[in-house]
Amino acid sequence: MVRKTALLVGATGLVGGHVLRLLLESEQYAAVKVLTRRPTGMSHAKLAEYIVDFDDASALAGHATDDVFCCLGTTIKKARTRDAFYTVDFTYPVSIARACAASGAGQFLIVTALGADPRSAVFYNRVKGEVEAAVRAIPYRAVHVFRPSLLLGTRNEKRLLEGIAGLLSRALAPLMIGPIGKYRPIEAMDVARAMIAVASGDRPSGTYESSIIRRIVRGEA
Numbered sequence: 001m002v003r004k005t006a007l008l009v010g011a012t013g014l015v016g017g018h019v020l021r022l023l024l025e026s027e028q029y030a031a032v033k034v035l036t037r038r039p040t041g042m043s044h045a046k047l048a049e050y051i052v053d054f055d056d057a058s059a060l061a062g063h064a065t066d067d068v069f070c071c072l073g074t075t076i077k078k079a080r081t082r083d084a085f086y087t088v089d090f091t092y093p094v095s096i097a098r099a100c101a102a103s104g105a106g107q108f109l110i111v112t113a114l115g116a117d118p119r120s121a122v123f124y125n126r127v128k129g130e131v132e133a134a135v136r137a138i139p140y141r142a143v144h145v146f147r148p149s150l151l152l153g154t155r156n157e158k159r160l161l162e163g164i165a166g167l168l169s170r171a172l173a174p175l176m177i178g179p180i181g182k183y184r185p186i187e188a189m190d191v192a193r194a195m196i197a198v199a200s201g202d203r204p205s206g207t208y209e210s211s212i213i214r215r216i217v218r219g220e221a
């Protein structure tokens with residue numbers, strides 16, 4: 001088996017943390033590079049961690065890899081301004097995608113969100129749609145876009161609205177089947193599992209909402 005290398009951004013986050021652990025456990029990856037603004041706290045023979053300033057394009061350049069996993073993101077509440085949100089959810093992912101393509105990466109995998117649409121009247125959905133369009137235009141062998149519904153999992157920080165939405169949707173989950181299955185909240189771990197499965201599968205470019213993500217995890221898609 002030819003073992004690949006992976007580059008991950010967003011490793012200190014909920015989805016990214018799971019992706020990091022899965023990549024380190026995976027026999028398919030010989031090396032895992034993490035670009036991060038603060039240490040992950042992980043130590044592993046396969047792991048190379050680079051503390052970078054994401055505003056500095058030169059810090060993102062020159063990292064040769066096969067697969068790029070982008071799990072960056074913030075919230076309007078944390079970012080405080082629309083401009084700051086746009087920087088994290090659009091500018092940084094596109095800069096990383098461009099830099100890694102220039103270094104020869106073959107696949108780019110990104111987490112956006114359900115409802116992503118560059119024509120949306122909702123700012124959050126519009127930015128997610130714009131970042132999808134921008135990374136799809138970069139010459140990769142394949143670009144894989146994951147559009148999860150509400151993410152479930154244990155966070156170090158409290159997110160009240162997401163907590164309430166999670167409780168409500170958990171109660172309604174048994175009813176959220178068929179075409180509305182994509183709205184059912186999804187475990188962040190399942191998103192990470194699906195990203196690794198898709199990266200390993202040599203698939204053409206694709207877009208995956210929560211119902212498909214679950215089917216990929218079950219080995220049905």
Ligand SMILES: NC(=O)c1ccc[n+]([C@@H]2O[C@H](COP(=O)([O-])OP(=O)(O)OC[C@H]3O[C@@H](n4cnc5c(N)ncnc54)[C@H](OP(=O)(O)O)[C@@H]3O)[C@@H](O)[C@H]2O)c1
Pocket residue numbers: 009010011012013014015016037038054071072073074088111112113114147148149150151152162188
């Ligand atoms: N929350 C949900 O229910 C939900 C639903 C659908 C889609 N999504 C999307 O899914 C993706 C992953 O979500 P998540 O909940 O796993 O994210 P998360 O836990 O908030 O982690 C976000 C990652 O981005 C990094 N980051 C944020 N601001 C940064 C900055 N200014 N400079 C450098 N790095 C920065 C964080 O680093 P630090 O740890 O240093 O802050 C962290 O590694 C995001 O794009 C999110 O929008 C979320």
